[in-house]
Amino acid sequence: MDKAVTGASLRDFVTALGDLVLPRHCFVCGRPLTLAERHLCLSCRSDLPYTHFWERTHNPMADRYNAAIREQVPHGVEEPYGRAAALFFYNSESGYKNIPQALKYRSALSLGREFADQLGARLAASEDFADVDCVIPVPLHWRRHWGRGYNQAAVIAERVAAALGSECCRTGLRRLRYTLSQTRVGMEKKASNVSDAFRVLRRVEARHILLIDDTFTTGSTLAACHKALREVYPPSVRISVATLSYVGD
Numbered sequence: 001m002d003k004a005v006t007g008a009s010l011r012d013f014v015t016a017l018g019d020l021v022l023p024r025h026c027f028v029c030g031r032p033l034t035l036a037e038r039h040l041c042l043s044c045r046s047d048l049p050y051t052h053f054w055e056r057t058h059n060p061m062a063d064r065y066n067a068a069i070r071e072q073v074p075h076g077v078e079e080p081y082g083r084a085a086a087l088f089f090y091n092s093e094s095g096y097k098n099i100p101q102a103l104k105y106r107s108a109l110s111l112g113r114e115f116a117d118q119l120g121a122r123l124a125a126s127e128d129f130a131d132v133d134c135v136i137p138v139p140l141h142w143r144r145h146w147g148r149g150y151n152q153a154a155v156i157a158e159r160v161a162a163a164l165g166s167e168c169c170r171t172g173l174r175r176l177r178y179t180l181s182q183t184r185v186g187m188e189k190k191a192s193n194v195s196d197a198f199r200v201l202r203r204v205e206a207r208h209i210l211l212i213d214d215t216f217t218t219g220s221t222l223a224a225c226h227k228a229l230r231e232v233y234p235p236s237v238r239i240s241v242a243t244l245s246y247v248g249d
């Protein structure tokens with residue numbers, strides 16, 4: 001018998017057995033998954049609301065990011081228009097918010113890696129991102145990292161860096177302050193909550209840095225990271241951002 005067929009059959013058998021003991025469910029709608037489905041049911045997978053921001057230099061996320069970074073650039077300093085892209089949209093009623101939340105709070109690393117691979121493939125094919133030579137995840141404070149056991153942004157950054165063929169610099173930035181969970185602070189307080197929260201820990205040789213986070217909402221966290229990087233890197237070094245999800249209006 002063909003070895004590949006035997007291997008696939010064995011894998012299906014093990015999955016089917018696992019489904020009997022502990023049924024797998026779609027992360028988005030909660031329906032039980034069939035043997036052929038992984039993480040998402042076929043219906044939710046085909047309806048995934050892609051942003052296509054990687055195809056448009058000027059998009060709502062990039063406008064929001066650039067507005068946030070311009071608020072903190074010293075007067076008279078020329079800051080190039082930063083590129084920004086997310087894989088998919090969600091709003092508060094959307095089941096797709098479960099994808100970043102499961103990665104962040106339920107250790108769904110395999111789910112996160114699958115969508116990070118999708119994001120990486122699109123960025124690698126985009127003129128705006130293909131020349132990225134350094135990927136830096138938004139860091140967690142060591143206390144939160146210790147409590148969670150992993151940094152969800154680093155899980156995404158590693159896969160995106162692999163897709164882009166660039167270095168993943170996990171120690172590019174350090175989080176200085178233990179800030180309140182962003183979901184527990186109001187929007188106005190959010191910017192002041194993270195401003196000055198980051199410092200460059202290790203300077204790397206790079207011409208195009210890509211900052212990675214799980215979700216983009218106001219852009220204040222990524223703008224604070226941008227500010228810390230700009231204190232070390234000149235404007236000739238481009239600083240772009242990418243996330244799994246983008247919270248639409």
Ligand SMILES: [Zn+2]
Nearest residue numbers: 026029041044
């Ligand atoms: Zn579903």
